[in-house]
Amino acid sequence: MSSHRGPSTFILSVLCFGFAFLYVPILVMMAYSFNDSALATVWGGFSTRWYSALLNNEQIINAALLSLKIAAVSATFATILGTLAGLALTRMRRFRGRFLFTGLIAAPLVMPEVITGLSLLLLFVSLQQLIGWPVSRGASTITIAHITFAMAYIAVIVQARLASMDESLEEAAMDLGGRPMQVTFDITLPLIAPSMISGWLLAFTLSLDDLVIASFTSGAGASTLPMVIFSKIKLGVTPDINALATIIIGTLSLGILIASWIMLRSQRKTSAQRQSG
């Protein structure tokens, strides 16, 4: 919408307010993570002592390692399943149960987490009674839960990309005798790779961040990082969590910015090639 008139003063001030609202709390929290004093009211000088306290906190380190492991595994499986779902919805024209399939992809995106978590736990308990699997709940059951809700996000991202993509390359490959599976691997997947990468990243961060579903599907042994953080911040502000939050949000933001910059550059390159070719 490029009208002749730019945004009005009212719109500009709402924009400024909106972005301040989004970013000021995070920046304040990051600033406090370098506060030497444990009290938020007093500025005790610049210090990195909460960061070194974090490195010596075995509970947090173990939980972080577990969370990273679950996030990497679940994001990978979710990307495979979500991409297949996206292909099924856009490239496989007719099949039975398509309507239900579409609903099953959309529903996890809006389902309240307490319901998803509760229902998955009851499934695991019932399965255990019925077939003896899963023997105990922990990392593996959390991973299955995360694959399930993350694959829906990836399916939506991949589906949007596939729907907006020109199908002529795939059709040409088919006309030249390529088998459907071959065409998917040689033509379609390389073309949608950027969407798959951003889907994987989204699944990774969603898994890393999930508290409610992990709390329901975890057993006695396994505590993920959000579970540990939640039990600590329920009691109020703790300076080492400020430091942890700064590390997590800083790393994730940097990763996302770099990833989107690379994707933008590769997009520009392909469009430039297309123009010169």
Add this chain to the structure above:
Amino acid sequence: MSQANHSIPLGDKLWRWLVISLPYWWLAIFFLAPFAIVFKISFADPVVAQPPFSNFFDFSPGAESWLLATLDNYRFITEDNLYWISYFKSLKIATISTVLCLLLGYPMAYGIAKCQPGTRNILLMLVILPFWTSFLLRVYAWIVMLGKTGAINSLLLKMGLITTPIEMLYTDGAVYLGIVYTYIPFMVLPLYSVLEKMDTNLQDAAADLGARRWQVFFNIILPLSMPGVIAGSMLVFIPALGEFVIPSLLGGIDSLMIGRTLYDEFFINRDWPLASAVATVLLFIIVVPIMLLQSSLKEHS
């Protein structure tokens, strides 16, 4: 596609089957089937056992009836005020937060859509970025801001505007703030995608014919952006209704949203059948907004 089914090579058929069935069955087993189990257990009796609910069927000889189902949980939900209050309060908080998100998100989306394409992408990135980082830690950032010894209170104290700290954390106001803060990207993005594609000719024509700015907005822009308004509102309203983290971290003891009640029923009282009944009722409440969302998305595409 005019080929008859039998002439398709086996490998192609297998591939097609794999692409469709693998994600389909995964979701059927790990997303759809669990709801059936929740529904079933909501009719069970809580018992002190592992797992803590009674069996649904009893085929043992001498049993009074093979089907052991009870409506006790649903009766309990309707009789105990706690659940009415929780459902009502969740609806109220979700509705007000959605309106607040709309009031802030609409002008933001409109402003972003009006910017130059280069600026637009940067601003859009800035809206999406928080969504990619930790939700839990962003809620926590408000504990740092709002606490009795938090950033806002210490600033106001230092400026001499107040003499005693204001109670901001652990109130309903903090819950509204937290929901608007975390869900605002879900409101801005669908609104932006509608506003960005909107044809400006109608607006220009109306302006040429002497319509004022607010008239153009209320008579043309707003009606045309309704699919985005509905999609954004439902994307905020539905998850806000079942929200657990925000009321339990920012709300007071009395901020009984249904997600929190369900969580407590499950983890503290260990009454799984009752928690299942609460979940089933919540599911029926969100069916209507989900259908609204579906139809608005279909209209949009």
